Amino acid sequence: QVQLVESGGGLVQTGSSLRLSCAASEHTFSNYAMGWFRQAPGKDREFVASISWNGASTLYADSMKGRFTVSRDNARNTVYLQLNSLKPEDTAVYSCGASETGYFGRTPENYNYWGQGTQVTVSS
Numbered sequence: 001q002v003q004l005v006e007s008g009g010g011l012v013q014t015g016s017s018l019r020l021s022c023a024a025s026e027h028t029f030s031n032y033a034m035g036w037f038r039q040a041p042g043k044d045r046e047f048v049a050s051i052s053w054n055g056a057s058t059l060y061a062d063s064m065k066g067r068f069t070v071s072r073d074n075a076r077n078t079v080y081l082q083l084n085s086l087k088p089e090d091t092a093v094y095s096c097g098a099s100e101t102g103y104f105g106r107t108p109e110n111y112n113y114w115g116q117g118t119q120v121t122v123s124s
Contacts, residue, residue: 002026002053002098009094009118012086016122020081022096022115027058029077030054033104035111036070036081038092038120049081050104059104086122093117 003025003122014106022034035050049070050059058070071083095118097111 002029002032003092004098004113004115006094006115006118009120011121011123013116014122014124016085016086018083018086018120020083020094020118020120022079022081024025024077024079024098026077030074031099032100032113033102033106034070034079035097035099035104036066036079036094037097037108038094039091039117040092045095045108046092047106047108050106051079052104057104059106061106073081083120086120088122088124091121093119 006022008020036048039045051070055072067085072079098113099111103110
């Protein structure tokens with residue numbers, strides 16, 4: 001069972017950038033497709049971006065395309081989410097999920113393992 005630990009969140013101003021990391025415990029990390037989701041207070045969990053097991057394919061939520069970039073380093077067992085041009089509405093807890101089936105779509109129920117999340121707060 002893979003364990004995931006997110007880091008890199010924080011309090012930033014509008015227009016700032018952050019890079020989130022999700023480190024996996026498994027040396028077989030490359031077997032998993034990975035997804036990033038976020039959840040703001042009082043709202044449902046929202047798909048952000050995802051990446052295939054080898055990094056060859058990525059998927060983004062339409063509203064975040066062009067501002068956010070997902071990548072992975074299988075040698076470091078880590079997936080990243082670069083957040084640029086942050087806005088107050090990006091404030092949320094960002095979590096990564098791992099899919100052992102290779103699925104890297106928008107549906108959180110298809111991810112098997114989750115981290116605890118990292119808080120991103122964007123002030124206006």
